[in-house]
Amino acid sequence: MSEFPACPSCNENMTYPDGNHLVCPMCGHEWSTEQTTVPETVPQYRDAHGTPLEDGDTVTLIKDLRVKGSSTVLKMGTRISNIRLVEGDHDVDCRVDGQKFLLKSCFMKKA
Ligand SMILES: [Zn+2]
The missing domain is CATH 2.20.25.10 (N-terminal domain of TfIIb)
Known part of the structure; x- marks a missing residue:
């Protein structure tokens, strides 16, 4: 061999x-x-329309998202800037109104 x-x-x-x-x-x-x-396998992050997402991108939510474990609802159309992509089920690390959230890229679209 x-x-x-x-x-x-x-x-x-x-x-x-x-x-x-x-x-x-x-x-x-x-x-x-x-x-x-x-x-090296680089995980692919895509928004709801299949557009690739990158760290620092600005996105908008395409549906209301109820935040697990709280009464907070992030409204459809909410603009989120400077996202950070992470590994896992909830692959977008971001801040909305100063609060930190982990969201799913499939519920947002690139702005
Ligand atoms: Zn040969």
């Missing part, structure tokens, strides 16, 4: 390293070893 990945061109397992490259002696294919590293 080769410790190197199979040739992406002909699928032979004869790959050997040559500097920063991997070479397949069977078909002559050369490719960068950097392509063989698994890309």
Whole structure:
């Protein structure tokens, strides 16, 4: 078994390293070893319409949101600036009227 990945061109397992490259002696294919590293999975954050969201974006709520554990309701159309994206079920960390909330990106759209 080769410790190197199979040739992406002909699928032979004869790959050997040559500097920063991997070479397949069977078909002559050369490719960068950097392509063989698994890309870091960056979680994708999207609003209700599928528009990608980024840290610092401004969004508006597309429905009234009752905040869990309180009587606060964030009204549809509320504008929230400078959101911060976090991992988890509630993926948008933000402040509304000075209060900190964790909301779901599927209930907002990018402003
Ligand atoms: Zn090959």
